[in-house]
Amino acid sequence: MNSPSDKTSGMTDDDFEMLRIERDAGVVFAAIDAPPINVMTPALFRELAKFSAHVAGDDSVRVVVLRSDNPDFFIAHFDVSAILSFPADGPAERPTEHVGFHDMCERYRTMPKATIVEIGGRVGGGGSELSMSCDMRFGALGRTVVNQMEVPIGILPGGTGTQRLPRLVGRGRAMEIILGGVDLDARTAEQWGYLNRALPADELRPFVTELACRIAKFPPEAVALAKQSVNAADELPLREGMFEERYLFQRLLRTPQAKPAMEQFLELGGQTREGEMRVADLVAEIRTDG
Structure with a gap:
């Protein structure tokens, strides 16, 4: 079929x-x-x-x-x-x-x-x-x-x-x-x-x-490439899988949403004690859709 x-x-x-x-x-x-x-x-x-x-x-x-x-x-x-x-x-x-x-x-x-x-x-x-x-x-x-x-x-x-x-x-x-x-x-x-x-x-x-x-709500390219990288764990030996992860990380750094999202993370309190104590809620407040 x-x-x-x-x-x-x-x-x-x-x-x-x-x-x-x-x-x-x-x-x-x-x-x-x-x-x-x-x-x-x-x-x-x-x-x-x-x-x-x-x-x-x-x-x-x-x-x-x-x-x-x-x-x-x-x-x-x-x-x-x-x-x-x-x-x-x-x-x-x-x-x-x-x-x-x-x-x-x-x-x-x-x-x-x-x-x-x-x-x-x-x-x-x-x-x-x-x-x-x-x-x-x-x-x-x-x-x-x-x-x-x-x-x-x-x-x-x-x-x-x-x-x-x-x-x-x-x-x-x-x-x-x-x-x-x-x-x-x-x-x-x-x-x-x-x-x-x-x-x-x-x-x-x-x-x-x-x-x-x-x-x-999260950057779609980050979701897609993170999924691709996790899938590689089933498909590649560890060494090659780590190479794939590094490559996909570098690709995401070059996407238009990565820098603004990271900057918002810091502006909202990331890397402060108060922010990190509620980090799961904090990252949900980041807006990458303009």
């Missing part, structure tokens, strides 16, 4: 049937709406892939948030009835490039925007793989449950799961989740590193919204 073309210049937020899209000051919120349980059908996959291309090239977007208004499900898993129709004749072939689901996941991982997933209910299979491809994941205590149900039904997490999960939680824990097909509750998912945080259910959405809006 191939992803749609990246030629989405004429696409609008109204061109999606299973994603309810809202925008607020550089943040795009996409709520998945595919009742009854948000199974990732081929149609939903195509919409999520189109949406990733739509926002990746939109300079007005700084942060992307995926969420669901279904209290029980973020995304259940990929449509098993669709997998049953996948071609299985002849020998398996080794791919040489990312296509289909892998291509979509890589776009969320690498697009020059922060990508955040708000997991308010169950997430499994391909929905979990999409979530792991994004930059941050937040869940709800007593509601969020993670499950990779592929091995019990005779397959494996084939949408990046066997590669993403060990990098998040470690090899042994990934084996428990994948080979055991067990439910992972929100608190354990947080402790193991799958979730950034597990919050009380009524605090999840306000927290994610506030964080997304906070990041959207």
Whole structure:
């Protein structure tokens, strides 16, 4: 199954049937709406892939948030009835490039925007793989449950799961989740590193919204290149990764927003005792949008 073309210049937020899209000051919120349980059908996959291309090239977007208004499900898993129709004749072939689901996941991982997933209910299979491809994941205590149900039904997490999960939680824990097909509750998912945080259910959405809006206020090139530098930690040996970090730091020094932002930091009280005691709030007061 191939992803749609990246030629989405004429696409609008109204061109999606299973994603309810809202925008607020550089943040795009996409709520998945595919009742009854948000199974990732081929149609939903195509919409999520189109949406990733739509926002990746939109300079007005700084942060992307995926969420669901279904209290029980973020995304259940990929449509098993669709997998049953996948071609299985002849020998398996080794791919040489990312296509289909892998291509979509890589776009969320690498697009020059922060990508955040708000997991308010169950997430499994391909929905979990999409979530792991994004930059941050937040869940709800007593509601969020993670499950990779592929091995019990005779397959494996084939949408990046066997590669993403060990990098998040470690090899042994990934084996428990994948080979055991067990439910992972929100608190354990947080402790193991799958979730950034597990919050009380009524605090999840306000927290994610506030964080997304906070990041959207920061210089977009700094967000994009900082993300690129962090991604390099997965892709390069430490020595080369440090070279990449130094190069990207030098690039950012040459952007028009860097000097004014640093000057504002000092003007607002940075490097004073009072300022540094509230540095997280202080840097949120810096304005770089003119």
